[in-house]
Amino acid sequence: MRSAVVAVCLMGVFALGLALTRSPAAAAEPFLIGRGKTDITGPAVGVKMLGYVRPDQITEGIHLRQWARAFVIVDPSSNRRMAIVTTDLMSVTHSLVLSVIDKLQAELGDAYTLENVVIAATHSHAVPGGYWHYGADTPIGTPFHPEHFQALVDQIAKAIIASHRDLQPGRIRIAVGPVDGAGAQRSRTAYLRNPEEERKRYPADTDTDMTLLRFDTKAGPIGLLNWFPVHPTSMSFNNRLISGDNKGYAGYACERMLEAAGLGSPNFVAAFAQSNCGDITPNLSLNQRGPGGDEFESTQIIGERQAVAARRLFEHATEELTGPIDSRQSYVDFSALTVHDEFTRSGEQHTAPSAYGYSFAAGSTEDGGGLPMFREGMLRREPLIDTIARNLAPLPPVTNEMRTVHSPKPILLPIGLAQPPSLPNVLPVGVARIGSLAIVIGPAEFTTMSGRRFREAVKKAMPGVKHVAVAGYANDYAGYVATHEEYAVQHYEGAATLFGPWTQAAYQQEFARLAADIAADRPSSTHEKPLEMRGKVRPTNLESKADRALEQGVYGAVAEDAKAEYHAGEHAKASFYSGNPQNGYRPDRRFATIERQEKDNWRPVAADGDWEVKIRWKAGQCMVEWTVPKDPKPGAYRIVHHGVYKTESDNKLHEFSTPSRTFEIK
Numbered sequence: 001m002r003s004a005v006v007a008v009c010l011m012g013v014f015a016l017g018l019a020l021t022r023s024p025a026a027a028a029e030p031f032l033i034g035r036g037k038t039d040i041t042g043p044a045v046g047v048k049m050l051g052y053v054r055p056d057q058i059t060e061g062i063h064l065r066q067w068a069r070a071f072v073i074v075d076p077s078s079n080r081r082m083a084i085v086t087t088d089l090m091s092v093t094h095s096l097v098l099s100v101i102d103k104l105q106a107e108l109g110d111a112y113t114l115e116n117v118v119i120a121a122t123h124s125h126a127v128p129g130g131y132w133h134y135g136a137d138t139p140i141g142t143p144f145h146p147e148h149f150q151a152l153v154d155q156i157a158k159a160i161i162a163s164h165r166d167l168q169p170g171r172i173r174i175a176v177g178p179v180d181g182a183g184a185q186r187s188r189t190a191y192l193r194n195p196e197e198e199r200k201r202y203p204a205d206t207d208t209d210m211t212l213l214r215f216d217t218k219a220g221p222i223g224l225l226n227w228f229p230v231h232p233t234s235m236s237f238n239n240r241l242i243s244g245d246n247k248g249y250a251g252y253a254c255e256r257m258l259e260a261a262g263l264g265s266p267n268f269v270a271a272f273a274q275s276n277c278g279d280i281t282p283n284l285s286l287n288q289r290g291p292g293g294d295e296f297e298s299t300q301i302i303g304e305r306q307a308v309a310a311r312r313l314f315e316h317a318t319e320e321l322t323g324p325i326d327s328r329q330s331y332v333d334f335s336a337l338t339v340h341d342e343f344t345r346s347g348e349q350h351t352a353p354s355a356y357g358y359s360f361a362a363g364s365t366e367d368g369g370g371l372p373m374f375r376e377g378m379l380r381r382e383p384l385i386d387t388i389a390r391n392l393a394p395l396p397p398v399t400n401e402m403r404t405v406h407s408p409k410p411i412l413l414p415i416g417l418a419q420p421p422s423l424p425n426v427l428p429v430g431v432a433r434i435g436s437l438a439i440v441i442g443p444a445e446f447t448t449m450s451g452r453r454f455r456e457a458v459k460k461a462m463p464g465v466k467h468v469a470v471a472g473y474a475n476d477y478a479g480y481v482a483t484h485e486e487y488a489v490q491h492y493e494g495a496a497t498l499f500g501p502w503t504q505a506a507y508q509q510e511f512a513r514l515a516a517d518i519a520a521d522r523p524s525s526t527h528e529k530p531l532e533m534r535g536k537v538r539p540t541n542l543e544s545k546a547d548r549a550l551e552q553g554v555y556g557a558v559a560e561d562a563k564a565e566y567h568a569g570e571h572a573k574a575s576f577y578s579g580n581p582q583n584g585y586r587p588d589r590r591f592a593t594i595e596r597q598e599k600d601n602w603r604p605v606a607a608d609g610d611w612e613v614k615i616r617w618k619a620g621q622c623m624v625e626w627t628v629p630k631d632p633k634p635g636a637y638r639i640v641h642h643g644v645y646k647t648e649s650d651n652k653l654h655e656f657s658t659p660s661r662t663f664e665i666k
Contacts, residue, residue, distance in 0.1 A: 032074035035071050044615075050128070051123075051127075054237050070085040082116050093133060094443075118471060131144070145541070184283070187447075194485045194486065207276065212314060275451065278493055325432075395413060420536070426531070428475045438459070462515040560623075578622035578641065592615050593607045596635055639659070
């Protein structure tokens with residue numbers, strides 16, 4: 001008895017001593033974290049889509065909606081912070097970033113700046129353009145629609161502000177692991193030009209690992225953010241429906257998967273960010289084929305594989321991030337940058353004003369191809385091509401000096417010589433640190449080996465960093481970045497590497513410089529600001545004058561009704577007379593819901609943006625299609641279209657909601 005009493009007393013003394021040695025700072029969560037998510041869906045009809053550079057790829061409807069998913073992370077001890085946003089866009093422009101920051105500062109003061117805000121695109125090729133200033137009304141751009149641009153600014157800023165207001169004490173855990181069967185090397189000929197001893201250090205010709213951050217508060221997990229490289233080109237150039245492609249589906253599926261499993265809150269945010277995917281295709285059989293029977297199935301399969309991997313890493317994330325938050329960003333003039341021998345290993349070299357090579361027009365053969373006259377690997381100038389290029393895109397003549405610096409690239413379009421250039425020459429590059437994680441932030445499509453070299457350089461320059469994530473397509477956009485060796489064969493990726501054969505070495509040099517500045521806690525030098533493009537581009541307004549009177553039917557009426565009965569896996573369809581959704585455009589306008597009758601009420605069970613729902617406008621009608629789930633709940637259902645039209649007589653916008661007939665699901 002006496003021994004037991006002594007043992008209990010000793011345990012009590014030990015527990016008291018342990019409690020006394022725990023300082024308040026040690027017991028507190030190391031970060032403040034917050035998340036936000038906003039709808040950024042672009043104009044559903046009549047806007048040229050970005051990615052494949054096809055003039056006939058014009059939006060006709062919506063499959064998956066576009067989203068901005070944001071996280072804000074704050075170090076309470078220093079008040080340093082990072083805002084990281086992943087957007088379902090083909091690219092981000094610097095004008096867009098500047099306008100978002102202007103809006104943030106008007107609302108929140110100077111907490112968020114170019115130094116600590118990362119806005120990145122997933123690079124979906126199934127989304128509308130119209131928000132670029134550079135290249136507007138050129139063959140490689142689209143008309144500039146100010147309504148679309150402003151909607152993106154407002155909604156992305158709204159996501160960051162929501163994250164800021166959601167800030168709460170929390171912890172960040174990191175996990176790294178493989179994603180099986182989600183990408184293939186699409187430019188193996190170029191990849192094999194990299195030194196054999198370098199290639200042998202890696203188990204595959206693509207990066208197969210996902211780096212994932214898990215965000216937890218006292219209330220439970222609130223989100224995840226991951227980086228994994230694969231092109232969102234599961235949807236082909238024949239597609240006309242807005243979609244976040246495989247990255248968009250991965251976020252959509254993961255949020256629902258974790259919520260259904262009780263692992264995520266109702267407002268859980270799952271952001272699937274892009275990495276160094278420049279030469280990685282989701283079309284596992286190449287040439288826009290596989291792994292599914294069609295592009296929709298392939299999108300779902302590749303997205304599902306990323307979502308499943310993310311859930312596995314999320315559930316097994318145990319390594320905690322602790323330590324300081326810091327970041328650096330510089331403007332770099334890549335049109336005339338000296339690149340030192342440490343990074344070229346060929347003596348001092350220089351970059352050049354941006355230019356596309358012949359093989360850019362060939363497109364990536366493995367992801368869709370381009371114009372018939374062109375092919376990958378073109379290394380010789382052809383006078384006929386030069387003449388055609390000059391007539392199609394009037395640009396300043398290419399100098400012999402420029403040809404020499406870009407060699408062996410035969411220059412097709414010297415876009416960096418134009419005034420203003422079709423793409424920027426001065427670009428923002430950055431490096432951020434969250435404890436033992438460094439993030440390389442760049443405005444381009446980095447190839448597999450380029451990303452690997454960046455990671456090594458940043459680790460070397462920043463002692464104490466264990467993990468490095470490459471965040472591509474961030475804060476601006478300026479083509480591809482292939483290694484010097486890959487550039488030499490002039491496949492599509494090399495021909496789209498804009499600043500000459502030393503582009504990759506130039507980026508590596510600048511990333512290493514910024515990483516070293518963070519490690520030394522010193523400021524970073526920067527070039528002068530890029531050209532200000534806002535207000536200097538001719539706008540093309542979305543708003544149409546009016547919807548024409550219909551030859552038959554009236555706006556808001558059912559044109560073709562649903563059938564009386566459907567079964568699992570069948571496609572329930574209904575068409576409605578509807579106006580142009582460009583009128584009254586706003587990103588979060590919903591156009592369709594699927595409703596189930598419960599007693600005297602109709603309850604929504606799906607809406608446009610859900611995977612099972614597709615909506616398409618054609619010839620004055622909107623067709624809504626719902627794929628009945630595999631295990632549907634039997635009962636009475638209906639399709640409801642929420643549309644708009646503008647009358648010629650008074651130029652007013654009218655909204656309506658029209659249900660189909662009631663049909664049975666058995």
